[in-house]
Amino acid sequence: MLAKRIIPCLDIQNGRTVKGIRFEGLRDAGDPVDLAQHYALEGADELVFLDITATHEQRDTLIQLVQEVASVLDIPFTVGGGIRQVSDFKTLLRAGADKISVNSAAFNRPALIREAADAFGSQCVITAIDAKWTGERWEVYLNGGRQATGRELYDWASEAVSQGAGEILLTSMDADGTRDGFDISMTRLLSQNLPVPVIASGGAGSIADFADVFTLAKADAALAASVFHFGEITIPTLKNALRAQSIPIR
Template sequence: MLAKRIIPCLDICNGRTVKGTNFVNLRDAGDPVELGKLYSQQGADELVFLDITASFEGRKTFTELVERIASEISIPFTVGGGIHELCDVERLLKAGADKVSVNSAALKRPELIDEIALNFGSQVCVVAIDGKQTPDGWRCFLNGGRVPTDRMLFEWAHEANERGAGEILFTSMDHDGVKQGYANDALEKLSNELSIPVIASGGAGAKEHFRDAFLLGNADAALAASVFHFGEIPIPELKQYLRGLNIPIR
């Protein structure tokens, strides 16, 4: 049976993981490769590495990091951040990434999704959407939820699906960092309406939140950062708990 995926997300700045971690058993928790390897050994199903560096030099460092990840880690990984054009996608795939995640660049120029799907296949194209509830419904936001756009979540997700996205990574900016659970209503609507997998993001604070994202939100995968980085929810324990509820888990 196809398993629901658990995906740790690592934010990278100048080739190092940001947001501290408290893994005492790691020689260098700031090294994304070491941390990624640990997660892989613990049973993570995929990894996401998000480059939050703004500079040109930082991009080069990130590409070199992607090469190291590809040579040392034996599970699939997605990279995102700073992907504006097809040549960025090509550079990262060549470095060994399995998938790329596009966010604001796709909102600004939706044809980017078609181009990625056509040139490299839908399976490499993850469209990340940051959404926030507004009086007229779920709206897409840019820059980590600071800048509203004129696009609504559900119509944009449908358009991305039709243009050839392989997956939708939906982050609720209302739930992100609050640790009170994922936006299950919105997730359920996305999962039921789209023909591609949906990754839940934003809000994980307890094991039950993963359960709800899968059972209530019908998500195909759940992404989280701090609960894993700070060891609040060890991945083996989380997977054991979900298996116990008969949720298909690797």
């Protein structure tokens, strides 16, 4: 049976991880390559590197980092952040990324998804969507939640899939950072209605949150950052607990 995936996410700036990370026994917790290996050994099913670098010059650092990560990592990894055109996909895939996550640029020009899927296959095109509850519906936000679009979540997600997105990475702006759990209803909306895998993100605080997002929200994968980085939940502990609840886990 296909396993539910546990995906740690690393925020990268200028080739370094930026969120405070506390691990014992790591030489350099700010080194994404060391961290990536650490997570792979612990049993992470995939990794996501989110580049929050703004400037063009620093993109070269990212490419170099992707090459280094690819040379040591033997699980799939995704790179996202600042992807604007098909040539960005090409550069990062060549450097060794397995999948590319695209957000605002795809929203502003959905044909980018189609072009990338045609060139490299849907399996490597993830559309990342940030959404927020307005009191009536979930609305898509851009630029890390700063810019409202007025567009309803499912409407955009289904267009992204019809353009060729192979996977949706869905972040709840309401839940992100709260550690109160994933947004179950919002995740369900997509996982129950889209024909592609859905990665739930935002709000992970406890092992029960992961169990809920898999069993109640039917997510295919769950992504989290700080609970893993701060060592509050280790991946082996999490996986054992989920297994004990008969959730299929690698």
